[in-house]
Amino acid sequence: MQSQPRYKKGDKIGGRYLVHQALQGGMGEVYLCLDLKTNYPYALKTFQARYVTNPKLREAFNREVATWVALEKHPNIVRCYVMDIIDNQPFIFLEWVASDESRGTDLRSWLRRGPLELRLALDFAIDICRGLIHANQKQPGIVHRDLKPANILVAQGKSAKITDFGLAKIVQDADLDIYNFESKSSGRQHLSNIVGTPPYMAPEQWRGEELDARTDIYAVGCILYEMLIGHCPFDATTFDGFRCKHLDAAIPKLTKCDYSSVAMNKLLSHCLAKRKDERFATVNELLHELSLIYQQQFSETPKALAMSEEFTAVDYTNRGATYARLQHFDNAISDFENAIRLDPTFTPAYNNRGNTYASLKRYNEALSDFTCAIQLDSSYVAAYINRGATYDSMQHYQEAIADYTVAIELNPTLAEVFTNRGATYERLQRYDEALADYDLAIKLNPVYAQTYVNRGAIYAKLHRYNEALTDLTRATQLDPTLAAAYYNRGLTFSKLERFDEALADYTHAIQLDPNYAIAYTNRGIRYVKMQRYDDALADFTRAIQLDPDDAQTYHLRGVLYANMQCHNEAKADHSRAIELAPNFAEAYLSMGTLLVRLGSLQAALPYFEKAAQLGHAPGKFFTMQVEQILKG
Helix, strand or coil: CCCCCCCCCCCEECCCEEEEEEEECCCEEEEEEEECCCCEEEEEEEECHHHHCCCCHHHHHHHHHHHHHCCCCECCECCEEEEEEECCEEEEEECCCCCECCCECEHHHHHCCCCCCHHHHHHHHHHHHHHHHHHHHHCCCCCCCCCCHHHEEEECCCEEEECCCCHHHHHHHCCCCCCEEEECCCEEEECCCCCCCHHHCCHHHHCCCCCCHHHHHHHHHHHHHHHHHCCCCCCCCCHHHHHHHHHHCCCCCCCCCCHHHHHHHHHHHHHCCCCHHHCCCCHHHHHHHHHHHHHHHHCCCCCCCCCCCCCCHHHHHHHHHHHHHCCCHHHHHHHHHHHHHHCCCCHHHHHHHHHHHHHCCCHHHHHHHHHHHHHHCCCCHHHHHHHHHHHHHCCCHHHHHHHHHHHHHHCCCCHHHHHHHHHHHHHCCCHHHHHHHHHHHHHHCCCCHHHHHHHHHHHHHCCCHHHHHHHHHHHHHHCCCCHHHHHHHHHHHHHCCCHHHHHHHHHHHHHHCCCCHHHHHHHHHHHHHCCCHHHHHHHHHHHHHHCCCCHHHHHHHHHHHHHCCCHHHHHHHHHHHHHHCCCCHHHHHHHHHHHHHCCCHHHHHHHHHHHHHCCCHHHHHHHHHHHHHHHC
């Protein structure tokens, strides 16, 4: 069973670094944190606890992290600030790279959707080369050793940034037992003292020979091929299979017959040659060839490299997006404004500021920013998606559907857009269209948990409870941290009268998201049914603290107070529910009933009359009863 990260959201590392998100990979842990002393965001990276006892690790860690720190600031390298010991554990302090919200943080998540367009693939390859060239200028002879899509982060503005410089060397020098592979023929095998990731390892790595810049060039060739085709050039399922392919297999060809495929085949042959002396001699040579192809294909030079110690528009936008995720909205807006001041045409800054305004429910300002982004770039899909989401929040559902539809026309491969449009159809009770969109989303991305949550919720509304449970359980398997999956499954269990399971799911949802107001409300309802009134009262009160505009929860708490003989509190809650929702018939009925209990028949009558006007049958009945009593 895989170990869990030592820290979770809300914990403080060293009492100072507030954890926003905890991530875990094969050997490491990454914590996205806010430094409470400086109010600055960092990504803190360390090795998993099982490796920390290795006596060689800290020495290798210190040495190699110092190399990464010495690379300083470059737009195509994830900045490494410092290494520090916290809670008796070595941590690297890294730049927190805010990802594209519809794609993901690293190039691996982008490639899960399939190959990239040629221009974007070349942009990323050029970025990688520029990062490697800078690294070699700062640290001559440096070799990354483990270039792969997972180690290429994609920042705001679609710029690629290399991460994990030196970590492969740490693994090698500390002799950590990390890279294991199953072999169908001979069981589990090790790479001994060879480090790297098999789909991207050059022949000399497999042979345990000396490595140099041409080793990284080989990995760049593998990554470029994968960006263009959608899979690695040398693919296998076993350790031995990878070794044989990299050592002996012919370089696969791009088959499309145009200039780009001819030129790219030539370039790839000089990246993926088995012998180092047949590859590009330097990364500069590879960058030159990539730039020539770019110019020939698009009649323009690649995007300029912005080298400055000062923050650029991209830097401000990246940091602003990070602040927004930490809900430090004032800092976020300030950074986006700085980005726009530096580059008034930088569309991601408008898009991200719009998202921040939307989070603050400043919807008109959000719409203005998204519209500005679209005016600057009519093909900027994210702005249509986010403007659609803002329209949805404003209950302008037709406008939301229109924007989602444009986004789908521009890029029909984004499962999230179909999911968003499906959710809007669901709010309009157009369930067939919603289900059709969710089905398409799952076909495009079978591991996108939110779509299963949404589809499961519709199945539950349609009383298709078994299908609902299947979808919601699948969502919990795909993303065990998704509180909405447990909450909706809890609702479904309640419908099936499986109350213990419902209560467990509501509780799990609250543990995952302590600010999940509606989960407290529904757990409170379950507690009422169980006559655990104090627990119910605590849950309703917490829900109201989190969402003070929820009339339903005020009404529920008012009913509970009335049953507990807390009449003044009950009257206050029913009044607040009616104030928030003037057409809430059941709240009028409850208020009238409470006043009858208190002997105030004359005061109760208008509430029963209002409930009757709103179509509530008991309201009409109680109106007649009270009128008869008053006539007496």
